[in-house]
Structures are given as C-alpha cells and as structure tokens.
Amino acid sequence: MYFKKVAIIGVGLIGASFALAIKNHGLSNHITGYGRNEEGLKDATNLSIIDSYSIDLDDVCDEADLIVLATPVGTFIDIAKRIKPKADAVVIDLGSVKGGLVLEIEDLLKGKAYYVGCHPIAGGHHSGFRYAKGDLFNNALCIITPTPNTDKRVLKQIEDMWSSLGAKTMHLDPFKHDEIYSLVSHFPHLLSYALLMTVYKEDPKSIEFSGKGFRDMVRIAGSPAQIWKDIVFYNKENLLQNITALKTEIEYLEDCLKQNKSDEIYQYFRSSQEIYQRLFNPT
Amino acid sequence: MYFKKVAIIGVGLIGASFALAIKNHGLSNHITGYGRNEEGLKDATNLSIIDSYSIDLDDVCDEADLIVLATPVGTFIDIAKRIKPKADAVVIDLGSVKGGLVLEIEDLLKGKAYYVGCHPIAGGHHSGFRYAKGDLFNNALCIITPTPNTDKRVLKQIEDMWSSLGAKTMHLDPFKHDEIYSLVSHFPHLLSYALLMTVYKEDPKSIEFSGKGFRDMVRIAGSPAQIWKDIVFYNKENLLQNITALKTEIEYLEDCLKQNKSDEIYQYFRSSQEIYQRLFNPT
Structure with missing residues (x-):
C-alpha cells in the first residue's frame, strides 16, 4: 500500500509521530501538515517531519488520498464538515474517544470519503511535534472501530497500514x-x-x-x-x-x-x- | 564507623537490601537475621545476604551493636518490648510511619538502648529478600525523625551510616x-x-x-x-x-x-x- 499524498490535520505529538512512521516505512513520499500555528508547521517542515504545510485546510486536503485527523477530538466535527476530500480519499482519526463521535463523522463524510475510526494506544504526557517519535506505534495496540457502514476494502487497507507501522490492530464497537x-x-x-x-x-x-x-x-x-x-x-x-x-x-x-x-x-x-x-x- | 554485629529483624526487601548495603560498604562483617520463616532465612544466608540467622529474637540481638527493625510497622511495639539489647546498642527502624509510634518505641527502649527512627524512601511493589538490592539506598532520601530525647552522638552516627550507604538524610518531626x-x-x-x-x-x-x-x-x-x-x-x-x-x-x-x-x-x-x-x- 502506498499513499500519494497524506494530509495530517494537527501536527502535534501523535500527528507528527504518525507522519514520521509513514515516512520511515515508505508508505508515502508526500506528507503535508495543517495547523493554526504557522511557525510550528515551518519548524516541523524544517525538521523533515512533514514535507510541506499550509494553514489552509483546502490546500492540505487537495488531492490527498489519506486524511488524518490528529487534532483534539473536540475539533473533529468541525473539520469533517469543512474538508473537501477527493473522490475515494480515506479519512481516519487518531482520537481517544469513539462512540457517537464516530457515527457523526461517518454521517458527515457519507458520499464524500471513506472513514475509519482509529485509536492508537500510544502517546504520553508530553505534547507537541518536538516529542514525536517515528517508532511510537511500533508494538503498540491500535483499536479500530468499524461500523456496519464501513467499507470492507478500506478497512483492510487501514489495518494493513497499521500493521506496516508495527502496530497490532483490534476491532471494537465504538461505544x-x-x-x-x-x-x-x-x-x-x-x-x-x-x-x-x-x-x-x-x-x-x-x-x-x-x-x-x-x-x-x-x-x-x-x-x-x-x-x-x-x-x-x-x-x-x-x-x-x-x-x-x-x-x-x-x-x-x-x-x-x-x-x-x-x-x-x-x-x-x-x-x-x-x-x-x-x-x-x-x- | 563499624558495627561488630548487626541484627536485622525482618529479612524482607528492605531488611535484606539494608544487609547487602552494610556489607557492600564494609560497615560490618557480621550481619544476622531474625524472622519467622526459617526456610527463607536459610536461603537468605545461602545467598550471602546475611551471615547467620535465628528464629530466636534473643540469639539475634545478643551482642548486636545495631538492631534494625525491618518488619511491618504493626510489629514494632511488640519487638521493642521483647528485645534485650546490650548496653549502648543502637536500635533503628526502617518503617514508613513515624508519629506517635516513634515516641512509643523510644519510651519502651528508654534506659535499654539508643533509638533513632529512620524512613528510607526506597523500595517498590515487590516484596521479599529475593528482590533485595545492595544499592537500593544509593541516591535515595532517608528521613530521620529525632525527638528531644534522641542522643546527639548516636544521631550523628546513624546519619553518617546512611551517608556511607549513599543516601541523603533529612530531619523531620515524626508527626x-x-x-x-x-x-x-x-x-x-x-x-x-x-x-x-x-x-x-x-x-x-x-x-x-x-x-x-x-x-x-x-x-x-x-x-x-x-x-x-x-x-x-x-x-x-x-x-x-x-x-x-x-x-x-x-x-x-x-x-x-x-x-x-x-x-x-x-x-x-x-x-x-x-x-x-x-x-x-x-x-
């Protein structure tokens, strides 16, 4: 599996670690980051954590075949409303809550993109891309929360992606x-x-x-x-x-x-x- | 400072680590252990954690110039009542509570032995002499709880002993x-x-x-x-x-x-x- 362009929405500890992991495992050669703090995005680019950045959500998502929600979970609904993914794009989130939020995101993206909820059990009490580690997901557990509407082929693709990053995947009902x-x-x-x-x-x-x-x-x-x-x-x-x-x-x-x-x-x-x-x- | 004979009352994680530390730093050549489980004491002796043992409290304390209470704190009063230390012997405890217990022990040992309450901040959730480490107190904090009745010379001796084991000492009122x-x-x-x-x-x-x-x-x-x-x-x-x-x-x-x-x-x-x-x- 290979992603031509990966859009990381929120380049914090988890988003930046995900970017590094994708890069280290050769799963994409173009990782772009979105955030509100342009200085931080510039630094993350200079540190080669991401390849490019924008503070414009449309720019970042344009032509991306994988869009990764890695902001605080309270922003997911707003982002799901605003993004305009290309046809066949896959959206995943890396948030720590699922439940009804997964159903809401799924509903908002219906007909616009495929969506799979993911919760990698990794992190720590530090925050920010400066603490990012490319092996953060190696040997970690990643919970995936498919629903009856989840596309089976895309689900398999996302599971394979986590396996490539060294994570062990497991399915759970979102609630x-x-x-x-x-x-x-x-x-x-x-x-x-x-x-x-x-x-x-x-x-x-x-x-x-x-x-x-x-x-x-x-x-x-x-x-x-x-x-x-x-x-x-x-x-x-x-x-x-x-x-x-x-x-x-x-x-x-x-x-x-x-x-x-x-x-x-x-x-x-x-x-x-x-x-x-x-x-x-x-x- | 040198102790001719050290009696460890309770050869668990803390007591055994104290025995190893005393031995490693050359502060005594005769460390003897007391406990209720003879098999355990035999094993601790075979592992050279202690040099000898007895299940008779009088045997163990006989001629000891340092007696160390390293059993659960609920047993201290009973032991303080039962021991017959030699004249000038020093008794310390390694317990995690002090307060009124220190005053009670002091009172029971008045005229029988010198007493200094000690609480080394070290240990872990493991228990038993098999987890003992000779460097457990190295770089650890050891709280000492003198009272107005504590002998100044003995207090200094016990502080020096902890320093020799690598611990940093600090005084606190027992309460x-x-x-x-x-x-x-x-x-x-x-x-x-x-x-x-x-x-x-x-x-x-x-x-x-x-x-x-x-x-x-x-x-x-x-x-x-x-x-x-x-x-x-x-x-x-x-x-x-x-x-x-x-x-x-x-x-x-x-x-x-x-x-x-x-x-x-x-x-x-x-x-x-x-x-x-x-x-x-x-x-």
Whole structure:
C-alpha cells in the first residue's frame, strides 16, 4: 500500500509521530501538515517531519488520498464538515474517544470519503511535534472501530497500514471502546489530575518528599489540558459512572479505617495485590 | 564507623537490601537475621545476604551493636518490648510511619538502648529478600525523625551510616513526617488499590486494553497487603483527612461534567499540567 499524498490535520505529538512512521516505512513520499500555528508547521517542515504545510485546510486536503485527523477530538466535527476530500480519499482519526463521535463523522463524510475510526494506544504526557517519535506505534495496540457502514476494502487497507507501522490492530464497537477506555484511561487521567491537585492544595511542599510511587501516579496529571478537556466531555456518561464506582470503593475504605476493620482492609489490599500480580506480573 | 554485629529483624526487601548495603560498604562483617520463616532465612544466608540467622529474637540481638527493625510497622511495639539489647546498642527502624509510634518505641527502649527512627524512601511493589538490592539506598532520601530525647552522638552516627550507604538524610518531626507521607505515599497507595479494584469490578477484561498510564497508576496497587495494612492504620487520621480532600476534588469535577462547565475543567487540568511541569519537568 502506498499513499500519494497524506494530509495530517494537527501536527502535534501523535500527528507528527504518525507522519514520521509513514515516512520511515515508505508508505508515502508526500506528507503535508495543517495547523493554526504557522511557525510550528515551518519548524516541523524544517525538521523533515512533514514535507510541506499550509494553514489552509483546502490546500492540505487537495488531492490527498489519506486524511488524518490528529487534532483534539473536540475539533473533529468541525473539520469533517469543512474538508473537501477527493473522490475515494480515506479519512481516519487518531482520537481517544469513539462512540457517537464516530457515527457523526461517518454521517458527515457519507458520499464524500471513506472513514475509519482509529485509536492508537500510544502517546504520553508530553505534547507537541518536538516529542514525536517515528517508532511510537511500533508494538503498540491500535483499536479500530468499524461500523456496519464501513467499507470492507478500506478497512483492510487501514489495518494493513497499521500493521506496516508495527502496530497490532483490534476491532471494537465504538461505544464499547468508550466504556473500556473510560475505565482504563480517561478515568485514571481524571483521578491523576485530582490527586495532584489534592496534594498540592493540602501541602505543596510535601511533593518534594515524594518518591517513585507518587511520581508514577501523577505523571498523567501533566497531560495536555486541551486534549483531555475534549476527551472527558465526549466520554462524560461513562466517566460519571466510573466516578460513582470509585466513590463507593473509597467510602468502603474510609469506613474500614474509621471502624478499625483491619481484616477487611487486609483482604481488600490482598485482592488488589493478587489481581495486579496475575495481570501484570505473571510468573 | 563499624558495627561488630548487626541484627536485622525482618529479612524482607528492605531488611535484606539494608544487609547487602552494610556489607557492600564494609560497615560490618557480621550481619544476622531474625524472622519467622526459617526456610527463607536459610536461603537468605545461602545467598550471602546475611551471615547467620535465628528464629530466636534473643540469639539475634545478643551482642548486636545495631538492631534494625525491618518488619511491618504493626510489629514494632511488640519487638521493642521483647528485645534485650546490650548496653549502648543502637536500635533503628526502617518503617514508613513515624508519629506517635516513634515516641512509643523510644519510651519502651528508654534506659535499654539508643533509638533513632529512620524512613528510607526506597523500595517498590515487590516484596521479599529475593528482590533485595545492595544499592537500593544509593541516591535515595532517608528521613530521620529525632525527638528531644534522641542522643546527639548516636544521631550523628546513624546519619553518617546512611551517608556511607549513599543516601541523603533529612530531619523531620515524626508527626510532620506522617502528614507529608500520608499525602505523597500512603494516600496514593490507598487510591491505587481503590482504582484497580474499581476497574476490575466494573470490567475485568478492560484491563487487557490498558496502556502505560493505567499501568503506572496501579503499579503500587500490587504492594504487599500486610505491610500496607499496618501503615494505613498507623496513619489513619491523616489518611481520613486526605480522603475527604480528594472527595471534594472529585465532586467538583463531577459537578463540572454534569453542568457542562468546560472552561472550569480546562482550567483545572491546566493548573495540574502547570504544577506537574514546574515540579517534575523543569526546563
């Protein structure tokens, strides 16, 4: 598979890493970038992350056979409305929420382009093209969220593309995707932000005394606010359910502490320890 | 400084690492270990982590000039009551809670031995002497919690010992220690256990889809239950306050989501991102 022209909408960490990966694997010789910050786009071009750029969406999408949405998810609808893809162009997004958003994008692009929702599980709390890595997707999982309307041939092509970049692909229903990633990503992010803010408000100087445990728990509290604000609102219903579930657990532990239920706390920690060992440290 | 005989009470990850560090730095040629599991002690001796062992506390402490409490903190009072140190022996503990426990131990050992409370910030979620590392304390922080009754000469000796092992020492009031470490360690552990249990109960299969963010947040949910049960009860008052503070933050976020307050969520995430950058990623 080869793309004559790839248009990256949003040249941040993920978009730029995708550009590098496509280039490194020889899947295209013309990668062009769109963004609002012309200086950044110029720098990304000088760093050979992209081959050209424009701050005009029509320029960038013109003749592109692959258009990649790599902006914060809150902008996808607007972009899907504005782009004018050439006939047979394929549009993918690299966003962290799917669900109804996938159906909306699909609907907006109907008759204009093929669309496949993708969520590569890669990234980090850094943002910006300067942190881009051409091997970011190597050995990563990429969730693909086809719908009954997804073109089978295009789906296969996009799966093959991810395989070429070293990623392992897996299909999920878009709504199931959001349930799962609320639990294992979006809610943990919300909790990490809340933990850092709690500790900082209680005693900012305490953080100087922290070790690896704390640092690992608040690492994702350094994640870019704009990206995560969009994600939490798009996945709000699942998140509200997760918050309720966590509060139940926390209140159980609070009650155990207050009532000196040490056997119950021991059993709780022990269950957690066993689950962790089984899932992450099998011997 | 040199110890003719060092008695390690509890040859787990921390006790065994301390034994190796003492040996590697030539601070003693006779390190003996006490524990309840004779097979484990035999193995630790065969691995040259300790030089000898006994399941008799009197044997192990006999003639020891340094006695090291490295069992779960819930056992310290009992051990402080039972040991019969030789005159001028120094007792230290390596526990993660201090506060009133330090005063109790001090009181129990008054007239029997010198005592200095120590909390090396090192370890990990693994437990047991098989994970021991002789350089565990190298470049680590070690909090020392002297009281008005602490002997100045002995305090200096213990500080010098930690420096010899490569650790940086710092003094804290025992109660201030517990306030700080509740925030940056004990409460994050409680929250990590609660997060893993929440996600597991909601959808155990979801964990297969998790990435580095989730894995880092639940790493300490694999910590040994026995050790952490003791810690949370000894630091319960601070923990209950931290739980209340976190609930306030979580409920604020919950309200923002429900009321679609996207500017507020953005500002919250942005504050967290800035605090993280400033504290952990200064450029």
